[in-house]
Amino acid sequence: MGLQETLATSWWRRSLSRIRRIAGNTPPDHEKSISDPQTDFSSEMPQDQIPAKHILVFEDCPICGSKARTMVNPFNKFVLFDQQPDTRSSRYHYALCHECGVVSATRRPGGPRYRWLLEHFEESLGRAAFGTRRTGKFSLSSYKLTDDMEAKLTRLASHGVFVSDHLGIGRKEYLPSLLADRFSNSVHIELIRSLLSLKTPRVLEIRSRLGSIVGSLKQTDGAEVYAMALFDNQKFLIQQVYDIPTELIDFERFHIPFPRPFDLIIANHMLTHAIHPSRFLATVHKNLSLGGHIYLYNEPDDAEILDEGKSMFNTLNPFHLQAFDEEALIRALAANGFQVKFITRHAGSFLCLAQAVEKTDNWTRIPAKQSSRRRSGYRRAYDASVIMTSGRAKERFSTVWDATVERATANGFAEKDASGRVRLIRSGRTGHHWGYAKPKIKS
Numbered sequence: 001m002g003l004q005e006t007l008a009t010s011w012w013r014r015s016l017s018r019i020r021r022i023a024g025n026t027p028p029d030h031e032k033s034i035s036d037p038q039t040d041f042s043s044e045m046p047q048d049q050i051p052a053k054h055i056l057v058f059e060d061c062p063i064c065g066s067k068a069r070t071m072v073n074p075f076n077k078f079v080l081f082d083q084q085p086d087t088r089s090s091r092y093h094y095a096l097c098h099e100c101g102v103v104s105a106t107r108r109p110g111g112p113r114y115r116w117l118l119e120h121f122e123e124s125l126g127r128a129a130f131g132t133r134r135t136g137k138f139s140l141s142s143y144k145l146t147d148d149m150e151a152k153l154t155r156l157a158s159h160g161v162f163v164s165d166h167l168g169i170g171r172k173e174y175l176p177s178l179l180a181d182r183f184s185n186s187v188h189i190e191l192i193r194s195l196l197s198l199k200t201p202r203v204l205e206i207r208s209r210l211g212s213i214v215g216s217l218k219q220t221d222g223a224e225v226y227a228m229a230l231f232d233n234q235k236f237l238i239q240q241v242y243d244i245p246t247e248l249i250d251f252e253r254f255h256i257p258f259p260r261p262f263d264l265i266i267a268n269h270m271l272t273h274a275i276h277p278s279r280f281l282a283t284v285h286k287n288l289s290l291g292g293h294i295y296l297y298n299e300p301d302d303a304e305i306l307d308e309g310k311s312m313f314n315t316l317n318p319f320h321l322q323a324f325d326e327e328a329l330i331r332a333l334a335a336n337g338f339q340v341k342f343i344t345r346h347a348g349s350f351l352c353l354a355q356a357v358e359k360t361d362n363w364t365r366i367p368a369k370q371s372s373r374r375r376s377g378y379r380r381a382y383d384a385s386v387i388m389t390s391g392r393a394k395e396r397f398s399t400v401w402d403a404t405v406e407r408a409t410a411n412g413f414a415e416k417d418a419s420g421r422v423r424l425i426r427s428g429r430t431g432h433h434w435g436y437a438k439p440k441i442k443s
């Protein structure tokens, strides 16, 4: 095809999409909803079946309540697994909200179905095969705490957090993960101390890993602290090591089981995991004192999908129910009564401090142009993710494979080599994103 022809074709396409948009508000092809290829995924779970019921279906955005949305990805990470809990477990039907810009799972497990996934945490993340038990880091185990484990943890934790090498205690005799957690979370302590002037505050950490942030604030700032943990082991250790009241998180009916108000509520990787995110934020809001703060950390940036070339199937594991960029996170908080005071990216995730303000409907929606850009970004990233699949997962896309490759080739980010194999072309200034320049966004 000659250059003249290409230009004429692209001019025609653009005009056509403009006409379509004026005529019936139909989005151009590259912004359209992505539909489920409807392949029948056989599930081969021998015993221990996931409860079939309890799939929650959201008609509105679970963050801001808007109805306008575009489907951007039918699947979570289970689509890549050979073995899936059942045929519906991979289908989350992620949609991009036209008001806040957050991508969220419109179908997600609730009640016993969610608890089943949590009880099979390692398997659901792909770290172990279903039906096997992973022998990973003992202190962070997701399995139920037995009397034997409790006795062992008590013995190991008795040495405390700061176990000096010169004492000659073997690494199997104490818990090195306690100090590792202090080190990796020290960045949050630094920010909290620098950005807030807290005098003997009441602080809660939700989804505390091993108590290091609240442990440090308690020790050096005289804070009155509380913690909520994901698993029994963590709850036990936080109480044992730091003497901090700790309860488990109920994701389905999220509540804070300690007396309020708090001056600061810290939440680790919670917004992306929350089953009912706006209810989660409302609960935090209600439990903060007037002008109190929420500090979010480990909230993934969807730039990893849109700009950094990661597979969206791989990134959106079955616990990742919300995905956002920096601006969508700011809007998500604004829509729920929080004003961002500080936000930055650290190690690929967002750190964000926001203040509780009066909740109003007067927050700034995503501009139409930016929304359209985000939808086409997801469209391209979806096609790229399909092309990245292999083996059994690739077979699941057999009915849409040709069309996907054709679209990706037309969009300039895929090509066939001499042997007919499809290859992704990672282009752009950073050398990663899918054949389009990421625009600079002014705030």
Ligand SMILES: [Zn+2]
Pocket: 061, 062, 063, 064, 065, 066, 097, 098, 099, 100, 101, 102
């Ligand atoms: Zn929304």
